[in-house]
Amino acid sequence: MIDCTSEVEQGKRFAFGRNWQEFSRLVDEDRIAAARESIVTALGTRDLTGRSFLDIGCGSGLFSLAAHQLGAKVHSFDYDSDAVVTTRQLRNRYAPDSDWRVEHGSVLDPSLISRLGRFDIVYSWGVLHHTGALWEALDNACGLVAPGGLLYVSIYNDQGLRSRAWRQVKRTYNSSGPALRSLLVTGSRMYLHTPGRALALLKQARTGRRPAGGKGRRARGMSAQYDLIDWVGGYPFEVAAPEEVFRVGRRHGMELRHLKTCGGGLGCNEYVFASVADQGSTDTSRKAHSATAA
Incomplete structure (x- = not known):
């Protein structure tokens, strides 16, 4: 093999x-x-x-x-x-x-x-x-x-079309050097998480409670950071x-x-x-x- x-x-x-x-x-x-x-x-x-x-x-x-x-x-x-x-x-x-x-x-x-x-x-x-x-x-x-x-x-x-767009991002990541890879990860993080952060901040302002989470932990015991890299490069x-x-x-x-x-x-x-x-x-x-x- x-x-x-x-x-x-x-x-x-x-x-x-x-x-x-x-x-x-x-x-x-x-x-x-x-x-x-x-x-x-x-x-x-x-x-x-x-x-x-x-x-x-x-x-x-x-x-x-x-x-x-x-x-x-x-x-x-x-x-x-x-x-x-x-x-x-x-x-x-x-x-x-x-x-x-x-x-x-x-x-x-x-x-x-x-x-x-x-x-x-x-x-x-x-x-x-x-x-x-x-x-x-x-x-x-x-x-x-x-x-x-x-x-x-x-x-x-x-x-559909979004999946095909992400496929191209992933292909580009793997055929690129460290600088472009870093840029793709940063850009993807902003695209994927900025709306969610904005909602969390609005909720915090309304309730006075801090958003749950911390240390990058996710469901199933995973890591937000390494999951993001896996997603962008996968x-x-x-x-x-x-x-x-x-x-x-x-x-x-x-x-x-x-x-x-x-x-x-x-x-x-x-x-x-x-x-x-x-x-x-x-x-x-x-x-x-x-x-x-x-």
């Missing part, structure tokens, strides 16, 4: 792993707790004991760690070798004696997909749209879900309307169990699909996964 390093050097791909390395310095117990709660909210349970959990595009490893702490048996992989290193460092810091597996790999690699087996929970938040082949990646992710299992993914919302970049994602789920015999949209605007729509199966087939699949993982 080809590593992403050459693509990054050629300006064809954002250095996601480097950005995750920088973010990982911020990981603490509060961020880990927020990551756990995001999984609990979407899946409707805080007990994953005995369930296998696949993290496709593990990034910093934060959500793999969260799943591990909820009791899951975790297997993580990422196409970016820097992300793999960062995830292993996080594992060694918080779960050094666990059976949490971390490896380098791509969801588009047939040899990897064929040997992974199937999992009770397949998780891929904000990843598949950065592969350069969104629909193939989503099909492959669906195929990794065990009978009776869950698929938890988030995919950028299709905004290329390859594809988008999908919810109905397109629903069709893929139905084609794989899945039912939608959870949907959180970005309100038709900028950002990701979040989906949890359940693979419909009886308990007997689920137990058989888990045994097959255990044999494959061993």
